[in-house]
Amino acid sequence: MQIEIDGLTKAYDGTQALAPAQLTVPSGVLMALLGPSGSGKTTLLRLIAGLETPSAGRLFFDGAEATGLSVQARRSGFVFQNYALFRHMNVARNVGYGLAARPRRDRPSRAEIAARVDSLLTLVRLDGFAERFPDQLSGGQRQRVAFARALAIEPRLLLLDEPFGALDAAVRRELRTGLRRIHDETGLTTIFVTHDQQEAMEVADQVAVMSTGRIEQVGRPEDLRNHPRTPFVRSFLAAG
Ligand SMILES: Nc1ncnc2c1ncn2[C@@H]1O[C@H](COP(=O)(O)OP(=O)(O)OP(=O)(O)O)[C@@H](O)[C@H]1O
Ligand SMILES: [Mg+2]
Structure with a gap:
């Protein structure tokens, strides 16, 4: 399923957590949202899941407007930052x-x-x-x-917020490979949030780099590395 984000915006009384965002996630793609703490990654993911109401903007699933759909009607599978099993x-x-x-x-x-x-x-x-x-x-x-x-x-799409956050490096690597394999076996359009550049670059087909509530650049890992388009992307990738 293709996901299209057209100007989705989120403000919490005064603070802009997400500036108007433009993003298309083609069907079957594994996309990473990469950025430092507070850059709006979770906010964007929760807007797609329907767990937050946008201040403005629209969302489309396979061309059909999904902005007003309930969480259930969106049928997304999600794993959140502090996932909890029963x-x-x-x-x-x-x-x-x-x-x-x-x-x-x-x-x-x-x-x-x-x-x-x-x-x-x-x-x-x-x-x-x-x-x-x-x-x-x-x-x-x-x-x-x-x-x-x-x-x-x-689910029609899979949304993962720092799915490997609390785990040690070896387990993270193993789960990374697992995520890629499961994605390839299910063919589900998947968006996963990470602040770990290596994780994003190794696993994702496309990476959206975020900073202070903005999507700075979207592209394949090699495109971002070879052609960073903003000073932030250049320095963020160089630092990782
Ligand atoms: N419920 C809320 N009320 C007020 N401000 C919020 C709320 N949720 C998030 N914010 C603010 O919005 C901004 C983006 O937060 P968000 O959780 O999307 O960041 P993030 O990129 O997921 O960060 P992290 O990597 O730390 O999880 C932050 O400045 C945060 O303080
Ligand atoms: Mg977060």
Whole structure:
């Protein structure tokens, strides 16, 4: 699904968290939002998810206006900065939660949910972990459960906010590769937020560099490296 952002803006009484943003994420692309703390990455992601209301601007999914759609109607799978698994539920119930919580008429049968959970656990390489509880998992395993949970509802797009934030370097690298593989297997249009330049450059098809609520430049990693268009992009990439 193609995502088009046309002038989306967010102000919180006086502070402009996001200046009018123009961005197109072509269908099937893995895009990184890269920028320092406070640059508006989470704000933009939450506007796309429908968790924030824009002060101005419009959003389109495959050409159809999505600005006023509810979170549910947007059908995005998301993993947020401080993702939380349900501690009292085992892995299988965590992953199947979004399906089991649907109103009866839309809810798949118990067997269908179990089959979907199984295939998602295989996708994130957690076969055999269905019965474990979150506190019996490593940080990286928990993060993969959060991925699987986001994918369970058959989302139209995937939104990830610093999905590897709290993890150590080795686990981050492993999950990075996992994200790329899962993206390629599902073909889902995916936007992930990171302040880690190397992570963005290694994993993403396209990177949008943000600074103080503005999208400074969008391009393929090699284009940004070879042709930084603003002083900020040049110095930010040089510093990383
Ligand atoms: N609910 C809010 N009320 C007021 N200001 C906010 C609110 N949420 C975010 N902001 C402000 O908007 C700006 C952008 O915040 P945002 O969370 O989008 O940044 P970010 O790029 O995700 O940063 P980080 O890397 O630290 O997560 C910041 O200056 C922040 O203080
Ligand atoms: Mg953030």
